[in-house]
Amino acid sequence: MLQSYKNNVLRLKDKVLDVVYPGHCPICDELLPYVETTDGSISFGRMIHRDCAKKIRYVRGNTCMKCGKPLPGSEQEREYCRDCAKTRHVFDRGFSVFDYRSISGSIYKFKYMGRQEYARFYGKATGRLLGKELRRLGIDAIIPVPMYKPKQIKRGYNQADVYAKSVGRELGIPVYKNVIKRNKNTLPMKKLDARGRRNNLKKAFNIARNDVKFKCILIIDDIYTTGSTIDEIAHEFRIAGVEKIYFLTLAIGQTT
Ligand SMILES: [Zn+2]
Ligand SMILES: [Zn+2]
Numbered sequence: 001m002l003q004s005y006k007n008n009v010l011r012l013k014d015k016v017l018d019v020v021y022p023g024h025c026p027i028c029d030e031l032l033p034y035v036e037t038t039d040g041s042i043s044f045g046r047m048i049h050r051d052c053a054k055k056i057r058y059v060r061g062n063t064c065m066k067c068g069k070p071l072p073g074s075e076q077e078r079e080y081c082r083d084c085a086k087t088r089h090v091f092d093r094g095f096s097v098f099d100y101r102s103i104s105g106s107i108y109k110f111k112y113m114g115r116q117e118y119a120r121f122y123g124k125a126t127g128r129l130l131g132k133e134l135r136r137l138g139i140d141a142i143i144p145v146p147m148y149k150p151k152q153i154k155r156g157y158n159q160a161d162v163y164a165k166s167v168g169r170e171l172g173i174p175v176y177k178n179v180i181k182r183n184k185n186t187l188p189m190k191k192l193d194a195r196g197r198r199n200n201l202k203k204a205f206n207i208a209r210n211d212v213k214f215k216c217i218l219i220i221d222d223i224y225t226t227g228s229t230i231d232e233i234a235h236e237f238r239i240a241g242v243e244k245i246y247f248l249t250l251a252i253g254q255t256t
Contacts, residue, residue: 026106026118027052047121057099058129059252067227068094069252089227090234091245095134096224096252097126103251107222111159122250123166130248134171134218137246141214142168142175143237145221145229146205148185163250164220173218180233181208197228207236216244224249 023032025048032046062071064081066089071078078085109115110122144164152158161177168175186200217237219230224247234245 023047023117023120024115025049025052026110026115026121027055027103029109029115047124055102056125057102058125059096059099066093067224067252068096069224070099070254072254083226087227090231090238091219091227091247094224094227094230094247094249094252095130096249097122097129098251100223100251100253107251110162111222112155114156116157116159116162119162119166122163123170126167126248126250127170131171134246134248137218137244138216139171139173139218139246141179141212141217142171142173143179143217143219143233144175144177145219145233146177146180146182148182151185160221163222167220167248176212179207179209179212180205180236186229194226197226205233205236207240210240214242217242217246219245219247221247221249222251224252 023046024030025032027048030049032049059068059070062076063069064071064084065079066084067081069081069083071081075081106118110118142164144158144160147155147158147160161175164175164177167173182205184204186204192200214237219233221230224230230247234247237245
């Protein structure tokens with residue numbers, strides 16, 4: 001009697017949780033449809049509306065061999081994008097999932113409005129588009145780009161951690177959150193020129209643990225712009241002896 005009462009309460013609690021926290025579509029942010037299964041529980045089958053999924057553009061076709069940025073129509077024959085042709089990057093190679101313009105609103109809500117649940121869709125999309133390629137690289141650690149701690153406490157989470165967790169689950173690769181730390185609150189890169197960007201990042205990161213010996217890592221961030229943040233982190237890991245350093249970002253734009 002008591003047991004069945006308990007079960008009913010638990011089931012009710014699940015239902016309430018589902019109704020209070022149902023899934024939001026990562027594109028339009030409307031609630032996703034749910035189905036009531038035969039045992040009375042509610043299940044959410046879909047992570048995105050079918051029509052909303054059609055609005056997303058993925059990174060496909062010819063991309064820069066270094067940063068993975070899509071090459072514009074006039075530069076299809078080139079190996080590297082204009083940025084990588086003139087910048088020496090520390091990382092080996094980068095991958096991105098979405099064309100920035102088609103997903104910018106979604107990423108904004110993911111970063112600033114608490115929509116951590118979008119990571120489920122982001123992780124699945126990453127696995128579908130790049131899973132095979134990424135698994136072949138022999139990555140032994142996923143490293144999310146860290147946030148300055150006081151800033152993270154204020155926001156409640158680091159979006160790169162949340163995305164990395166979802167990707168790690170998808171690829172079956174462990175995520176290490178506390179290996180590298182951000183020492184200062186760097187300014188938003190888009191507000192600075194090239195020199196300002198370099199100064200801004202000087203000694204911004206340091207490896208907090210020396211007991212981890214990785215050979216091949218995948219640095220994860222939300223958006224790729226100039227690559228300077230990823231280069232700074234890659235630089236620290238190079239010094240620590242990591243041989244192969246790749247990065248993965250949710251979104252990337254075309255050459256600016
Ligand atoms: Zn939608
Ligand atoms: Zn490039």
